[in-house]
Amino acid sequence: MSVERFLVFCSVISWLLLSYCSRWWIESVDGYLIGNRRRVIAMWRIECILTLLNVFAYGQLMKWFDEDVVKEKVPDRRKMQITRKRCSDTLIVFLFLGQAVYFMYYAPGFLQWLLFDLTSICAGIWTNLIAFVCGFGLVNFFAGKMKLFHYTSWILEMVGKIPYMHDLIWQRRSQIKFTLIITLIMSVSMFISRDWIVVKHKTIGIRNFSADGGRLKVAVISDLHAGASVYTEQIHQVVEKVLENPVDAVLIVGDMVDAPVADIEERVRPVLQLPVHAPTYFVTGNHEYYYGDVHEWLRFYRDGQITVLENESQMLKGVCLAGVNDISSPKSGILNHEMDLPKATQRCPKNTTQIVMSHNPASIKEFLVDHPEELSKVDLILSGHTHAGQFYVVIPVVYWLLPYFYGLYEIPFGGQLMVTAGSLYQGPPMKMVGMSEVWILDLVKET
Numbered sequence: 016m017s018v019e020r021f022l023v024f025c026s027v028i029s030w031l032l033l034s035y036c037s038r039w040w041i042e043s044v045d046g047y048l049i050g051n052r053r054r055v056i057a058m059w060r061i062e063c064i065l066t067l068l069n070v071f072a073y074g075q076l077m078k079w080f081d082e083d084v085v086k087e088k089v090p091d092r093r094k095m096q097i098t099r100k101r102c103s104d105t106l107i108v109f110l111f112l113g114q115a116v117y118f119m120y121y122a123p124g125f126l127q128w129l130l131f132d133l134t135s136i137c138a139g140i141w142t143n144l145i146a147f148v149c150g151f152g153l154v155n156f157f158a159g160k161m162k163l164f165h166y167t168s169w170i171l172e173m174v175g176k177i178p179y180m181h182d183l184i185w186q187r188r189s190q191i192k193f194t195l196i197i198t199l200i201m202s203v204s205m206f207i208s209r210d211w212i213v214v215k216h217k218t219i220g221i222r223n224f225s226a227d228g229g230r231l232k233v234a235v236i237s238d239l240h241a242g243a244s245v246y247t248e249q250i251h252q253v254v255e256k257v258l259e260n261p262v263d264a265v266l267i268v269g270d271m272v273d274a275p276v277a278d279i280e281e282r283v284r285p286v287l288q289l290p291v292h293a294p295t296y297f298v299t300g301n302h303e304y305y306y307g308d309v310h311e312w313l314r315f316y317r318d319g320q321i322t323v324l325e326n327e328s329q330m331l332k333g334v335c336l337a338g339v340n341d342i343s344s345p346k347s348g349i350l351n352h353e354m355d356l357p358k359a360t361q362r363c364p365k366n367t368t369q370i371v372m373s374h375n376p377a378s379i380k381e382f383l384v385d386h387p388e389e390l391s392k393v394d395l396i397l398s399g400h401t402h403a404g405q406f407y408v409v410i411p412v413v414y415w416l417l418p419y420f421y422g423l424y425e426i427p428f429g430g431q432l433m434v435t436a437g438s439l440y441q442g443p444p445m446k447m448v449g450m451s452e453v454w455i456l457d458l459v460k461e462t
Contacts, residue, residue, distance in 0.1 A: 019070045019426045026063040033059055035192040049348025050304040056118045069110040072148045076106060076194075078187050088178045113141035116442060120243065120306070124278070132444070135244040135457065139406075139443025140202045146408030147194040151183075169388045185285040202406060205445035210249055212256045214453050219423065219431065220461030221394045227333040227365045234262045234293070235454040237399030238437030239372070240302065240304050242274030253438045258292050264331055265289045266320070268399045269300025269341060269374030273441065275307030276315055287319035294331065298338035300374035300400060302441070304347040324372060326355040328362050334458075335363035338372040342381060354378060356386045360393070369393045370458075375400045376419035376434050383427055391428035394457070403436035405446055 029431050037056045041049055080099045116134040119127055161167035181260035182189035234257045241250055257265055272283060289295040297316055303309045322329065324338025337359040345353040356371070363369050369392055373379075376398035382390040403421040404410040414420050424432040436450045 022190040026066040036328045042052045047308045056306040070404045075148050075219050079191050113137040135443050139445040142406050143201045151190040162398050202399050209444050209446045212252050212451050213449050214256050218457040223462045224460040226332045231458040232262045233456050234265045236438045237268040237435050238270040239439050240441045241272045242279045245439050247282045254285045254288050260455050262293050265293050265295040267297040267403045268372050268397050270302045276311045290320035297321050297323050298372045299341045301343040326358040334368045336370050342375045342378045343369045356382050356389045370395045372397050394431045396432045399437050
């Protein structure tokens, strides 16, 4: 059995074993550990998928050295074999490092210090690389099929007349060259832009607007993901951008952290400057439940004068600001801890503007099914979670899978939804240019 087939076999067996054993393993604990273990299972499943993709990527990229391609051009076969071996070893190490980033979340501190940045950068490059590898894999498959039929063959001939397109369709080396060049360009540009925090301003008109003075200005940040490849410096940059803008409140819409309090408390501490600047509010995202006990983080925020809205509301300059726990919170294992819109808005005075902080915009679908009456009273929902894909190559998948992607939407019953791409990044330290953002929303009465 070849190494490639062995890896595929192991991935399939691992997936089946996880499906069979995971429920027992998760149910053997209680409390927040349930959510932690769910994350471990999810990561192992991701590893199974990544292994299959890596086997495919390795096979596709190593076709550069196919004998039928090089036999007429390489007089020194021994030298070519040495080059092939070196490229193979380099590619294997790269693919392994890119895949190993998920293990780093659970590695000892010294190992994270040593390898987290390296593995996360490799994971980012891998994300760009695999998109084009799979894309050209589809091109090769469908082009071969299309060539068999007259009408589709004619289409290929027409496309092939476009400069460079013929080689990209039929020449494996041209495909690999294009893949490596575009991967390098995209990865470098996204690595450079990851910490370029952009302040974006938007005015949103609200029909039923009850704010004192007819105006409310809020800063919205989300998805800081402190820990992993996000350090104190990055958190501080986001905070500084908020502090530069006078606002009535700061709203943090989940996914603040990616590690337990004991590991990254100092990285998050710059956020505690925000309540001094303006009243600051926080709701949980899905990542709050992945590592350690979420209540430790909630105590940390409350001790720092950040108001945590756990299915609660507070009045803010004549507006009812409500916050719900993340849509994933029922799976956290924590008793009586779930997303509850009716509970969050029940104390909102009648005929006041209702603004809801809900990390995952998909929660609207659940609100619409389970709580349409409460949703009809909501004027604006603020969300994050999607990262707007974070990677250019991921945009088509995220846009297709998620009900709401990025920007301002009209939602049922006349309310609005604002989805931010987040202020930083998760995992690989890369993000699309201009998409590490802080939103300054000027809320006014709709005219």
